Amino acid sequence: MMEKIVQSLRMERENPFCAYLYDLSKLRHHVHRLMTTLPSSCRLFYAIKANSDVTLLKTLAPIVHGFEVASLGEIEKVRAVDKKIPILFGGPGKTQKEIEGAIHYGVTLLHVESLHELQLVNHIASQKGTTVSILLRVNLRSSVPNAQLKMAGVPTQFGIDEVEVPNAIALAKCLPNLKLLGFHFHAMSNNGDSKTHAYFVDHCFEMEKTWQKEWDIDISYINVGGGIGINYQDVEEQFDWDDFMKCVKKVVEKHKDANWQTLFECGRYITSSCGYYAAEVLDIKQNHGKNFCVVRGGSHHLRLPAAWKQSHPFTIVPVEKWPYPFTRPEVNESVITVAGELCTPNDVLARDISVPRVRVGDILLFSYAGAYGWAISHHDFLSHPHPEHLYIESNSIKSSDARTEDQRDESYMFS
Template sequence: MERENPFCAYLYDLSKLRHHVDRLMTTLPSNFRLFYAIKANSDETLLKTLAPVVHGFEAASLGEIEKIRAVDKEILILFGGPGKTQAEIEGAIHNRVALLHVESFHELQLVNHIAGQKGTTVSILLRVNLRHSVPNAQLKMSGVPTQFGIDEFEVPNAIALAKCLPNVKILGFHFHAMSNNGDSKAHAHFVDHCFERAKSWGKEWNIDISYVNVGGGIGINYQNIEEQFAWDDFIEDLQGVIQKHKDANWQTVFECGRYITSSCGYYAAEVLDIKQNHGKYFCLLRGGSHHLRLPAAWKQSHPFTVVPVEKWSYPFSRPEVTESVITVAGELCTPNDVLARDILVPRVRVGDILLFHYAGAYGWAISHHDFLSHPHPDHLYIESDTLIHEAILV
């Protein structure tokens, strides 16, 4: 069957996703909980796949809360975000959010006010902007001036205020501090530091801590996909942290996004043209950063492989390059529409397909889909990575 239009699609390997998350869940210490931060990818099929295997979901807006409830009426929801509206807080209460992460003194009083009007009490964690963070994380939410959380030095004042408010109940602290950290040992040290701060405040203010949320932030190595976060080493180091704090009786929460769904997703786009300008080869795709914005946003090359397509329907010669360095660009009218720069490829031809790996998080979800009004990619769901090429070449 001949394809009418150039191929462009996101592909999700649901079997790979389940296997990956099952491994994380079975290796987590018993008092740890794994939540999926749906901001990484809120695709409905992925949420339905994950709902039976994770402990819950983390949402950053009322829209995300409603997406979760459309999939599962009972699953636990954590609700965070630096700027919550009254409607969002009301919606969180209506949708029975388990924990609301409070980010400021104003928000603390607003939550208490709304809860009082509704005759209820809201369980909260205070989000802390630590003065300490993980130095090599790609993005930092704490340890530097940012809009997130309550300055560590102001946390005692926030605790004092919370304890005076009748319609909020402080159950612990939220320490989400970074994004895309690849250092497992540094991540374990970060958890240890969070425990130290939580224990100190709990003792000083006589708080019966139920939860310490250490956030997500576990990263993906897009530059060398063979060397990823050392999860087993992390769990081993975590056992030492647990032993050190064996007197703590709280549940520890991870709210991972990228690390959960990235590896199960692929973005595939057909090569439309190959040209040379100013001594450099450019490989132009049916697709681009309006579908996969991450490489342009982070100014990095996204890993890909070439899927050869042998069929060629035209009566003229097929453009190709061999053993050449190429830059992969999309179809948008901007020089910023680049997915990979200066990559050596053995061979690529017009009509071949480039398959981008680790595209299951912060890909389609963060991209400017309708810029220039090009068609959207297809979204395909498979149950084995052996079917990836088959799905592309149909």
């Protein structure tokens, strides 16, 4: 279906095609399934750092339990979409303005990252004449070994070192304008193993129960973070959510005496599969014995493969129209490297990929591009045009301006 949509859209345009496409129906179906498999004591929040596109936030707001944010700007984006939805606010280096904004906009839980931040939040709350509900973010001494990125278990700027947590608890209990309701354990990114992830959740429960008992804390929440991954190398082998939920239910049952709400704050796993990035092939050339396909687009639109030094999965959408009187360049049964239009050798989206056939004018459709794509990319490097942002809904496609995210009125029909 997506191939036909892309072909139809290309026929309507004069310029080379480059766009992000988001399948909103697929997103709803995916997240509804996640929600219905959660144990009753669990809550699923969307971490909007993965993709804060306003249309996606509006789509997700009626489905998820809330949003997780990492800046005042993200708080304001969420409140522009929904005035009441619960918000979790984390991240290192919060400013006074951000903490004041969190209080103003009614953030549900603030994740405190250091002893200094504890005192700063208490000071601001005192000036405002209010009490702030907090979780202490912990940098555990252990983490999940298979995770692609680690925020805990290794020296990082995130959270409070596990060995310093008792000092943080003692300080929090002494500060009158803070209400300590639990702990936050976001420790990794892009873990693909369901069983090790469940083991991590169990370990978080054990740590939190220890601190609860030692310090007589009235705990309401345990936030086990996100970090559930996407397999970009083999898209047929993805994280086994059903197995993870079976394991999580056993963990929750094991710790039923805790009677807490378990919070998940997933980003990549929620939106990645609903997004696609389409880029038209502008040129095919050979240098030093290697075939290069140069596309209209690149890492200034989709930075993830360059940042992680990996190839991003794609399929080839054939476009039969060829408007020129000269021979159309192509390669057959060949290995190609997909490069973008930027003036840097780092602008590579996929390297040494075998393809049956690709021609100038065909379109490469990158899947699993709904998270950490446009949002993390250096959009204005070399001042190339931005891609279109298109939203598939039922039998129509709506467009928005990626720079302002204001919804436009245009609607494109497809068969």
